[in-house]
Structure formats: C-alpha cells, structure tokens
Amino acid sequence: MKNQFKTNVKCAACVATITPEMEKIxxxxxxxxxxxxxxxxxxxxxxxxxxIIQALENSGxxxxxxx
Numbered sequence: 001m002k003n004q005f006k007t008n009v010k011c012a013a014c015v016a017t018i019t020p021e022m023e024k025i026x027x028x029x030x031x032x033x034x035x036x037x038x039x040x041x042x043x044x045x046x047x048x049x050x051x052i053i054q055a056l057e058n059s060g061x062x063x064x065x066x067x
Contacts, residue, residue: 003049005063006038007056014061021055040066 009015009032022030022043029044041063043052049065056063 005041018059
C-alpha cells in the first residue's frame with residue numbers, strides 16, 4: 001500500500017532523523033520530496049497511515065495523510 005503525507009521534514013538532516021523509524025515500518029521503501037513545499041513523504045508499506053504518522057511523531061516530526 002502506498003500512502004503520501006504532508007510533513008514538516010525540512011532538510012537532509014531531518015530525513016536522517018526519521019530514517020530509523022521509517023526503516024522499521026517501510027523496509028526502505030519510502031522517500032521525502034524536499035523540493036515540494038509540502039515536503040511530501042511517500043511510503044510503501046503494509047502499515048496503516050496512523051502507524052506511519054506515529055513513526056514520524058516518534059522521530060519528532062508531524063505528518064498529515066493526503067487523500
């Protein structure tokens with residue numbers, strides 16, 4: 001399942017900060033578009049959106065599911 005989230009991840013250092021949590025839930029199949037004004041996080045995972053948002057929050061960031 002592929003989900004996209006608007007995030008407050010702003011830079012490569014932020015991406016490095018969320019990497020451990022994202023690796024736990026997405027096994028490497030995720031990316032943040034830092035060129036997008038909404039900093040879109042795309043995650044391909046069997047986890048639901050709430051679990052992905054929780055992983056972001058565990059890293060100190062916020063995410064909002066895009067429809």
